[in-house]
Amino acid sequence: MESPAHHLAGPAVRARTSLAAALVLALGAFTAQAQDAPAANVPPDSDPRHPDQAEDPHVRDLDAVRVSASLFGSTADQLSRPVEVLSGEKLDEVRAASLGETVAGLPGVQSSNFGPGVGRPIIRGMDGPRVAVMSNGLSSADVSTVSQDHAPAIEPFLADQIEVLKGPSTLLYGSGAIGGAVNVVDGRIAETPIEGVTGRAETRIDVGDKDGQTSMARLDAGNGGLSIHADGVYRNANDYDTPRGRQPNSFIDTKSGAFGASLAGDWGFIGVSVARFNDRYGNPGEPGDPAAGEPGVHLEMHQDRFEMKGGLNEPWGQGSGLRYSFGHTRYDHTEYEGSQAGTMFKKNANEGRVEATFAAANGWKTAVGLQGNDSTFQAIGEEAFVPRTETTSVGVFAVAQNAWGRFSTDLGARVDRVRYDTDTGLSPDFTPLSLSTSFGFRLDEHWRLTANLDHAQRAPAEEELFADGPHIATLAYEIGGAGLDKEKANQAELGLSYRNDRVDAKVSAYYNRYDKFIYLADTGAQWSFEEQGRSLPIRQWTQGDAVFHGFEGEATWHLADSDSTGAWDLHVFGDTVRARLKDGGNLPRIAPGRFGGELRWQASAWRASLGATRYMRQDKVATDETETAGYTLVDAHLAYHLDAGPTSWEVFLDGSNLADQDARVHTSFLKDRVMLPGRSASFGVRMFF
Known part of the structure; x- marks a missing residue:
């Protein structure tokens, strides 16, 4: 069949509970050894429920956790740029099958959705190749940016902490972070010496409208110099139910694991x-x-990843440092219709x-860096709508930071060179430039004002440049520009931001003007499947000026904290984003505004919370895009913690969509056919040692 480009410009498997038991028993064996071993030298931002960390303030103050994505080792509350960190018990409560769903409760952050197996973070309305994972x-x-039905190869259950950088992050991570970045820190390579044995294990069972189980285990051991690490996850979930019935073909089966080793000391690692x-x-x-013998489509993904990283402490005097890292990845996935590849x-x-x-000596901290990437992507088969593409990129950047009394500033610049080489003979190259400045001013001991100005540029992605073929995930024939x-x-x-002993609060407003914003435009033409007797709309990647603006805020009130009543906190948040083309018209699949609240209680060995989030109706839609009704999701958490010497146990019960609401994710291409699960719960046990 002739390409339209010539005419236009241009049965889930059963849950393996035996594995869960084996993981817990295996770690239990190590626990006995750990009881006689010296206490581990645990980094200050590690899991706070370990007995050695019982008084760690990070349990309730995630802003005090060190952000590894900051070159100068700053904490979240020291940065002028908007950063959110998930770790400790808060991360445990929100861990989900996908990275997007795990971080979706943070202000300004939502998730794409192509079923429970696929969820990519959306930051302030930006997703896909504009958000670096x-x-x-x-x-x-x-290849999660190539198509909306491709999942990121990230396992949230193995993360020590997850950092979300909101706003342009091209300065540190290149043009693919023009809308923000999500960094998953897994601790597989220990950066500080470990002595003794520590670890954790967890198994949970999903009940209600979800039907599945997840088990994980992690072990870290060292002798004060050499450290080793091992982890693993197994997840199995059958098709889930919605308030309107079963959601067919929504199963998941995931296996992931890793080994790591490092040498660390005062010199570095x-x-x-x-x-x-x-x-x-x-x-x-x-x-x-199934009734007609027509099988559904499923994806089977495989990734092998090798990482090496190291660092030197103070190689050029006090306050200096050198860090380096390298990653090699082999990735493939196949889309099956039944057993047919x-x-x-x-x-x-x-x-x-x-x-x-x-x-x-004058207080300035500076950093320079070099980042390079070389990759080869190819698709083989009926939906190979992007040709084989080799991509090479190199970027250099420099940042500087200083503070004078109540005033602080960060300055930075970066330039990249990105080149594509395709089998079709196209070899475009781009030179994105990024400039950034941010300021912080502490009005008094409670109030702090921040301001950020960014100029960021992004090279078009492979699918935007070279697409030419039917793309079933978007239900369109796509043509690149x-x-x-x-x-x-x-x-x-x-x-x-405002902070005192009773209240932690912050609010921000942003305005982002895009020149030559890249989007998929409807041409009005149709492409026919001759063999199937149906047609797809022909859409072409094009450019136009666009504007994104919005605000987000959150506040936590520490209502009470006493031995008799326990600690009571009330957390509220809200966010909204508006995105439109400058010449008129809304951009598609923009996350709706929302607001919510959560009441948390903690006393002795118990903690509990009850929260609700209202997702507003999204009626500011693009041409031919349907609206999405509003809905309210209610969730709850209950946990009991028990310390037994160097071993800690935690029994927990988590509930989601307790009001059994009809919920459709507006950012999803499948929102008119796929709903979120109905009323569900997860029951499980965690062990720390």
């Missing part, structure tokens, strides 16, 4: 890790028809990064 500061190197990620999940957008997507990638930091130019963003943001 990283593992320990290096790209996840999957060096280490390596190897990881494997296997994922099998259904596409509920193509459920098939369809399209295969493959990607091999190498990435390296070096950062050097310095400190001057080989002549697309760099996308340019100019953002201004103003933030205000």
